[in-house]
Amino acid sequence: MDGIPHFMVSAAIATALFPVYGWWSGLALVGGWAVDFDHYMFYVLFFRDLDPLNALRYFKGTDRIMPTFCLFHTVEFIALVTVVSFISIPLFIFSLSLVIHVFLDIFYDWRIAKSGLERFSVLVYGISIFLAVSRKNR
Ligand SMILES: [Zn+2]
DSSP states (O other): OOHHHHHHHHHHHHHHHHHHHGGGGGHHHHHHTGGGHHHHHHHHHHHOOOOHHHHHHHHHSSOOSSOOOOGGGSHHHHHHHHHHHTTOHHHHHHHHHHHHHHHHHHHIIIIISOOOSGGGOHHHHHHHHHHHHHHHTO
């Protein structure tokens, strides 16, 4: 999903939370929008290229080599942040916005992009890459 819908939803969450939590509600923009930075991290690690414009072109294009793995979108990361969010208001705001972000991504991947959901779990992604490599080596 593009960054604009994520930004708009995150800004709405931040605005709704602002009367209660003040400037901490700005963390909704981090959890709901800036968290897509992990796409860039994947691109840099996989392609050894720091150019953000190349990364944007890669994710906008249809020539992707493999499914993108996004650490901050995984159920394992979300579970960790959710547990920690019970002891911290800033982390609660971050994790609330992150959960909504990932639900939007899952809905987009499943209903619109018709792509697999393996990128949302470290375990499932690892198994799918292992199976793809072992099938290729037969
Ligand atoms: Zn995302």
